[in-house]
Amino acid sequence: MFASKVGLLLTALPVAFVFFIINIVGSYLIFGGFPGLEQMVRNEQLSVAQFSLVPIPLFVLMGEVLFHTGLAMKSIDAVDAVIRRVPGRLAVVTLVAGTIFSAISGSTIATTAMLGSLLLPQMLQRNYEPKTAMGPILAIGGVDILIPPSGLAVLLGSLAGISITGLLVGGIVPGLILAALFIGYVILRCWLNPELAPTYEDTSAPVAHPWLNLAVTVLPLIGIFALVVVSMIGGWATPTEASALGALATVLVALLYRQLTWESLQKSLMGTASISGALLFIIVGATTFAQLLSFSGATAGLVALIESSNLPQTVILIGMLAILLVLGFFIDQTSIMMITLPFYMPILRAMGVDLVWFGILYLLCMQIGLLTPPFGLLLFVLKGVSPPGITVGLIYRAAIPYVWLTILMMVLIFVFPAIVTAFVASP
Numbered sequence: 001m002f003a004s005k006v007g008l009l010l011t012a013l014p015v016a017f018v019f020f021i022i023n024i025v026g027s028y029l030i031f032g033g034f035p036g037l038e039q040m041v042r043n044e045q046l047s048v049a050q051f052s053l054v055p056i057p058l059f060v061l062m063g064e065v066l067f068h069t070g071l072a073m074k075s076i077d078a079v080d081a082v083i084r085r086v087p088g089r090l091a092v093v094t095l096v097a098g099t100i101f102s103a104i105s106g107s108t109i110a111t112t113a114m115l116g117s118l119l120l121p122q123m124l125q126r127n128y129e130p131k132t133a134m135g136p137i138l139a140i141g142g143v144d145i146l147i148p149p150s151g152l153a154v155l156l157g158s159l160a161g162i163s164i165t166g167l168l169v170g171g172i173v174p175g176l177i178l179a180a181l182f183i184g185y186v187i188l189r190c191w192l193n194p195e196l197a198p199t200y201e202d203t204s205a206p207v208a209h210p211w212l213n214l215a216v217t218v219l220p221l222i223g224i225f226a227l228v229v230v231s232m233i234g235g236w237a238t239p240t241e242a243s244a245l246g247a248l249a250t251v252l253v254a255l256l257y258r259q260l261t262w263e264s265l266q267k268s269l270m271g272t273a274s275i276s277g278a279l280l281f282i283i284v285g286a287t288t289f290a291q292l293l294s295f296s297g298a299t300a301g302l303v304a305l306i307e308s309s310n311l312p313q314t315v316i317l318i319g320m321l322a323i324l325l326v327l328g329f330f331i332d333q334t335s336i337m338m339i340t341l342p343f344y345m346p347i348l349r350a351m352g353v354d355l356v357w358f359g360i361l362y363l364l365c366m367q368i369g370l371l372t373p374p375f376g377l378l379l380f381v382l383k384g385v386s387p388p389g390i391t392v393g394l395i396y397r398a399a400i401p402y403v404w405l406t407i408l409m410m411v412l413i414f415v416f417p418a419i420v421t422a423f424v425a426s427p
Contacts, residue, residue: 024037053154053158053280054240054243054244055149055151055154055164055239055240055242055243056154056155056276056280057272057273057275057276058149058243058244058246058247059148059149059150059151059243059246059247060271060272060275060276061247061250061268061269061272062149062224062246062247062250063101063111064267064268064271064272065247065250065254065260065264065265065268066101066250066254067114067268068264068265068267068268068271069254069257069259069260069261069264069268070259070264071221071253071254071257071259072097072101072114073114074217074257075100075101075217075218075221076097076118076119077217078210078213078214078216078217078218079093079096079097079100079214079218080093080097081210081213081214082210082211082214083096086187087187087190087191087197088132088186088187088189088196088197089197089199090122090123090126090128090133090197091123091128091132091133091136091186091197092136092186092187093119094115094119094123094136094137094140095136095139095182095183096183097115098111098115098136098137098140098141098143098144098179099140099143099147099175099176099179100222101115101144101221102140102143102144102147102175108141108144108145108152108377108378109141109378111140111141112137112138112140112141112378112381112382113381113384113385115137115140115141116134116137116382116385116386117385119133119137120133120134120137120382120385120386121387123197124387126198127198128196128197128198129195129196129197130390130398131394131397131398132186132189132190132196132197133398134382134386134390134395134398134399135186135398135399135401135402136182136402138371138378138382138398138399138402139182139371139399139402139405140179140182141370141378141381143178143179143182143367145171145363145364145366145370146171146172146174146175146178146360146363146364147171147172147175147176147179148168148169148171148172148225148228149168149243149246150167150168150363151275152333152363152366153167153168153359153363154167154168154239155334156337156341156359156362156363157359159337159338159341160337160341160344160345160355160359161345162355162356162359163355163356163424164239165233165238165239166355166359166424167356167359167360167363168229169229169232169233169423169424170356170357170359170360170421170423170424171360171363171420172229173419173420173422173423174360174364174409174413174419177409177412177419178405178409181405181408181409182405185401185402185405220253220256221253223249224249224250224253227245227246227249228242228243228245228246229242233423313351313353316347316351317353317414320344320347321361321362321365321410323340324336324340324362324365324366324369325365325368325369327339327340327369328365328366328368328369328370329369329372329373331369333366333369333370336366336369337366354417354421356420356421356424357413357417357421360420361410361413361414364409364410364413365410367406368403368406368407371399371403371406372399372403373392373396376399378399379392379395379399382395383395
């Protein structure tokens with residue numbers, strides 16, 4: 001079944017279709033004819049009839065509302081008005097504003113597309129070296145995976161049976177450290193070589209009180225982030241309830257700033273439905289596939305094989321992460337989850353590994369996959385919004401330093417697990 005699934009994925013069939021094909025054939029053979037198909041239908045219905053999946057569309061809605069109402073652009077302008085004399089100013093603005101937007105958006109694609117369409121032309125117009133201009137846009141789109149609200153973290157928690165609250169809270173510190181590494185790298189490079197990001201004369205009208213403007217524009221957005229995270233950490237709300245609070249607060253902030261129109265609301269809801277529908281179809285297929293593996297005995301056999309190998313736990317974990325990194329070169333993130341989680345989770349539980357800690361490492365591998373050729377999703381998202389003359393090869397090279405910085409972050413988490421676990425309540 002595993003080989004069949006990988007083969008079908010490589011044919012470029014939609015992921016959901018691949019799982020339906022494998023599940024139909026597998027259910028018929030393993031469960032015994034047509035009763036097996038009936039069992040498959042029941043399993044698929046139960047797989048999406050759970051409240052733990054509700055945060056996915058609500059987190060996506062938060063980002064869609066901010067994007068279509070223009071509040072995200074206002075936050076970028078506010079950050080730009082404050083950061084004036086920093087080397088690589090616009091690149092740093094991209095990273096800072098992108099981190100703020102990541103704290104309210106559940107969509108990595110939306111973050112990359114917005115920053116690419118708004119800031120990349122400005123940086124190129126001011127003679128920024130193209131890789132210096134594109135790298136931060138790609139990198140901060142990946143940070144979106146770690147900083148809540150993260151739709152991919154919710155998906156991972158739902159599919160793997162890991163605490164969703166733990167993943168969302170555990171990703172905050174690594175996400176902020178990673179963003180700081182990116183910012184430090186950009187400032188250092190542009191300070192050492194000013195030609196990468198030439199200074200320019202700002203002809204726009206100066207903001208009378210830039211710090212006040214930053215507070216008025218950004219604090220409500222940070223307040224939404226705090227509402228979601230603090231309500232979960234304090235135990236006052238489940239991830240589902242926290243996501244509902246966040247979505248409601250986002251709409252109210254848009255109304256407060258008089259940015260919410262019927263057209264922007266309609267676009268936000270349509271975008272949310274499109275993204276969420278695709279993810280739910282994949283969840284339906286993936287859950288049934290995991291059950292097929294369990295009934296077939298493949299999962300139990302793999303766990304027994306690993307346990308009898310007598311390999312050190314560290315070697316096994318590094319091997320699992322290495323497999324994720326290799327798969328990220330060729331397969332999208334959701335497909336990787338579908339392929340690996342049915343095998344990984346029984347092994348991790350048998351070894352007694354902290355699942356939230358490994359879940360954050362897993363998400364970092366997914367982030368690297370978004371940036372690595374030939375199939376890194378964010379590479380093509382940025383290509384789609386780039387001006388003419390920007391080649392795919394140039395975008396590939398722009399991502400390389402940030403891939404290495406992300407690997408450095410993984411090493412830090414591996415050596416110092418408290419970076420993840422310090423603020424996560426014990427189960």
